Amino acid sequence: MKIFVCIKQVPGISEVKIDPKTNTLIREGIPSIINPMDKNGIELALKIKEEREAEVIAISMGPSQAEKALREALAMGADRAFLLTDRAFAGADTLATSHALALSIKKILNDSKKDEKYIIICGTQAIDGDTAQVGPELAEELQIPQITYVQKFELKDDDSIIAERVFRTEEIVVIETKLPVLISVLKQINTPKYPTMSGIIDAYEQKEVTKLDAKALNADKAFIGLTGSQTEVWKIFIPERKGEHIKLTGTIEEMSRELCQKLKEDKIF
Amino acid sequence: MSIRIDDELCTGCGSCVASCPYGGIEIIDDKAHITEDCNLCGACVEACTVEAIILEREEFKVKRVDISKYKGIWVIAEHYKDKIHDVAYQLLGKGRELADILKVNLTLVILGANFDNLLDEFSYYGVDEIIYVKSKILKDYYSDLYVKVLTELISKNKPEIILIGATPTGRDFAPRVAKRLNAGLTADCTGLDIDAETRNLLQTRPTFGGNIMATIRTPRSRPQMATVRPGIFKTPEKVKKEIKIRKIDYDFKEKDTVSKIVKIITKEKVTVNLEEAEIIVSGGRGVGSKENFKIIEELATTLNAEVGGSRVAVELNWIDNDHQVGQTGKTVSPRLYIACGISGAIQHIVGMQNSDIIVAINKDENAPIFKTAHYGIVGDLHKVIPSLIKEIKKVRAEETI
Structure with a gap:
């Protein structure tokens, strides 16, 4: 069995601050990390591998420095890694991204020459874009079933899986489906382990990150990068803080009274 | 390119x-x-x-979509236990506005099993037409069936805009439909507008962890698809309208889905429904301990509100993670949000900044939360809240006189 894990290198968003003077993002010193839910994906792949004979393959699309994220995946225990990197991929929306990923998965399956079952694991969404679209679009292109928002997963047998999908605050649906399949996972599915020292050494000395460009994938430029994208960013702006900001003054009793008065004027009460 | x-x-x-x-x-x-x-x-x-x-942008020999052939706005409804998700009503309100700018029809699409007697109810929400696809199996949600039916309907009827709630269900089928149609799809929008000249849908959404907003458009193809965050747009006032109902009985074949629903688990505990709450009182690090969280609950009870918590409060186990508000928790937009002892990290702000009125109580006058709050009280929440509760009770008592 092959287990593909799609990962994205993202900026550590929670560290991002806005420069109040220029109203722009302060990027200095922001580390690049593996998107957190993708790490849960790697962890799940490794867990499946403990139970079954499987090869874990990490794939990422991004600039050349995304290699670092793939090395980390290798250090965690992934067997092979592929980086789709080419200026021709830049500016891709989710349609164009999922197309490039689909081409790479087809190529890897083709090259292996074995007729193997496979599972694709994605993080449900990335913390920078938050679209949650690449997974389902990838599944659609490969014409395989999908289960998204997965919080629990098990292989039923060699042919099928059972997964718990969170679809409402109060409801979870348990779905059974057949391989090959794509699942997208939530953070509560597991706790990713840190790589071991020998894992890290292997990732740099024993294992490889294979780079694939548009040519290697035989990609039609009409369907990748900016040109292959249907959506485009028209405008980017920093949100204005809405409305007035009133700091109340006086004793605690006075402030409480004033607040109630204001909330009454605002028709909250 | x-x-x-x-x-x-x-x-x-x-x-x-x-x-x-x-x-x-x-x-x-x-x-x-x-x-x-x-x-x-x-x-x-x-x-x-x-x-x-x-x-x-380099031009390639791509099959061009004839944009002028696409007309009308569709809202796709989602349901559970025969109840339509609130976000559909919110989208009908916004959809009506957009349809009036474009001078086109607004259509509600329902894929279900038991809606025959409920369709008339939708005539109050600004819709011109309902397409009801009926089949026993559509009582529940199946990815592949939704994708099949919707792509068929869209290919045939060619709406120019399709709005879908950004729920785990909407965000499950929308990308597959978009991919099958090679259509542009924008995720989790919080603002929608029309460029009247080009008829482009202007889709605004937070990105980069909510630090920046991006407005996205799909200028060269149709349909333009968007998933829209629940709770952003208001449910419209009820007004009766003549509507056209198209009912389609759909026969699925067994091969149409390889998935089966084993069971649906409803959590026994009655969990909070922060997304639909009118008022939320939230506590953060400043609350100090699990014990002290009672004071937050007390204020919430007085206001008939739900209780929320910051990431820190959840991590310290002062409150269950169902209550977490923020980028990694729930996104809420109540009429009133009271943040108590919450400093206002961006990750929290992202989850509550769309609240109508935000009140912050914090003893650190430099806490960033005061930049987001409409009303700020600098002070120890353990003293402020009891005083506030007293005052609210007084106001309530006056009202009943």
């Missing part, structure tokens, strides 16, 4: 560098240079005051 700098025009002013969310542009020797991090988003093109940045 490429971006380039016209060195003759570039003055090296650096406004492009400041505008770039990706760190994709640098000034070297007084000229702008594009780095590998560039994502071709075009933010710098707009920021450049001397028009020195050129973003070009």
Whole structure:
């Protein structure tokens, strides 16, 4: 069995601050990390591998420095890694991204020459874009079933899986489906382990990150990068803080009274 | 597809560098240079005051979509236990506005099993037409069945805009439908508008962890698809309207789905419904302990409100994670949000900034939460809240007289 894990290198968003003077993002010193839910994906792949004979393959699309994220995946225990990197991929929306990923998965399956079952694991969404679209679009292109928002997963047998999908605050649906399949996972599915020292050494000395460009994938430029994208960013702006900001003054009793008065004027009460 | 700098025009002013969310542009020797991090988003093109940045899209022999053949706005409803999700009503309200600008029909699409007697109810929400696809199996949600039916309907009827709730269900089928149709899809929008001239849908959404907003459009193809965050738009006032109902009985074949629903688990505990709450009282690190959280609950009870918590409060186990508000928790938009002892990290702000009125109680007068709050009280919440509760009770008592 092959287990593909799609990962994205993202900026550590929670560290991002806005420069109040220029109203722009302060990027200095922001580390690049593996998107957190993708790490849960790697962890799940490794867990499946403990139970079954499987090869874990990490794939990422991004600039050349995304290699670092793939090395980390290798250090965690992934067997092979592929980086789709080419200026021709830049500016891709989710349609164009999922197309490039689909081409790479087809190529890897083709090259292996074995007729193997496979599972694709994605993080449900990335913390920078938050679209949650690449997974389902990838599944659609490969014409395989999908289960998204997965919080629990098990292989039923060699042919099928059972997964718990969170679809409402109060409801979870348990779905059974057949391989090959794509699942997208939530953070509560597991706790990713840190790589071991020998894992890290292997990732740099024993294992490889294979780079694939548009040519290697035989990609039609009409369907990748900016040109292959249907959506485009028209405008980017920093949100204005809405409305007035009133700091109340006086004793605690006075402030409480004033607040109630204001909330009454605002028709909250 | 490429971006380039016209060195003759570039003055090296650096406004492009400041505008770039990706760190994709640098000034070297007084000229702008594009780095590998560039994502071709075009933010710098707009920021450049001397028009020195050129973003070009190569034209390929792609099958062009005849945009003029697409008309009308569709809202796709989601349901559970025969109840339509509230976000559908919210989308009908916004959809009506957009349809009036475009002078087209607004259509509600329901895929279900037991809605025959409920369809008339929708005639109150601004809709012109309902397409009801009926089949026993559609009582529940199946990815592949939704994708099949919707792509067939869309290909045949050619709506120009399709709005879907950004719920785990909407966000499950929308991308597959978009992919099958090769249509542009924008996720989790919080603002929608129309460019009347081009009829383009202007889709605004938070990105980059909510630190920046991006407005996205789909200028060269149709339909334009968007998932929209629940709780952003208001349910419209009820007004009776004549509507057309199209009922389609649909026969699925067994091979149409390989998935089966084993069971649906409803959590026994009655969990909070922060997304639909009118008022939320939230506590953070400043509350101090699990014991002290009672005071937050007390204020919530007085206001008939739900209780929320910051990431820290959840991590410290002061409150269950169902209550977490923020980027990694729930996104809420109540009429009133009271943040108690919450400093206001961006990750929290992202989850509650759309609240109508935000009140912050914090003893640190420099806490960033005061920049988001409409009303701020600097003080110890353990003293402020009891006083506030007393005052609210007084107001309530006056009202009943």
